[in-house]
Amino acid sequence: MKQVRKAIIPAAGLGTRFLPATKALAKEMLPIVDKPTIQFIVEEARKSGIEDIVVVDGKNKRSIEDHFDSNPELEDNLRAKHKDEMLKLVEETTDINIYFIRQSHPRGLGDAVLTARDFIGDEPFVVMLGDDLNNINNNGNALTKELIDSYHQTGASTLAVMRVPHEDTAKYGVINPSAEVEKGLYNVTNFVEKPDPKDAPSDLAIIGRYVFTPEIFDVLAKTKPGKGGEIQLTDAINTLNKTQRVFAHEYTGDRYDVGNKFGWIQTNIEYGLQHPQTKDELREYIKNLGAKLSAEDQKKTK
């Protein structure tokens, strides 16, 4: 069986939920405290044994390329001032096999994945969405590593899912599981895009990490635009599932949705509470804020 060595990070979306910040700035460069979200993804890929990464980018995404490039002027300056820790942080992001491909029109996630076909060739690969972070404080397993381990057992395309509150199913792609073949690994009848809670076949939501066999490319090439006029990855997965087994792997670790404003703020707080330079002050601040908000609430109820 071929090993999973390559990853696609689709990053060509318009990021409309973060306007106006994303008018000129790539959504993937929004920081969690001091680290751009895409750097967490790249670190997860490397921890999971990925050797080559391709980022599918679009307009306004040059900052992503610059972030993973060297910056000799900055590096010389830090070296001259003996700021060794900072220099290490800057240099860490350049020693990576990372490549960039343009998606000329944002025709959907399925189209973004298809754009990277020549880079991947005839081997299994992972897709990692920048909106979803997991295990940011390194106290559990990287989700991509779990998926790759699962692939090496089954040889089948596998999606990551997580249990979500039933009323939230309309925010996600949801699986219709037919059987739990082993703990946390499901056979799937079909995948449903953003179902109304009353129609949702389960509470297991797709969370932005996938491992695919290369056959997905032939399917994507034939997939017609679906919801929103975009080529939907979920449609292609449904088609693939008719000719090959597709599994869902349930993740039970920490997961953060940084693609919406509240999730992004929440992630900053969680990460800030572990970060050596912010944790003490932030903890104190949250305690004081909590007390202030309770006092305000009490006043309101009087």
Ligand code: UTP
């Ligand atoms: P989203 O649906 O989150 O879209 O895409 P978006 O444009 O990034 O954000 P909003 O909803 O407008 O705020 C899911 C993932 O697919 C990528 C995005 O970059 C994101 O990682 N994508 C989406 C593409 O690469 N190309 C596309 O045409 C669409």
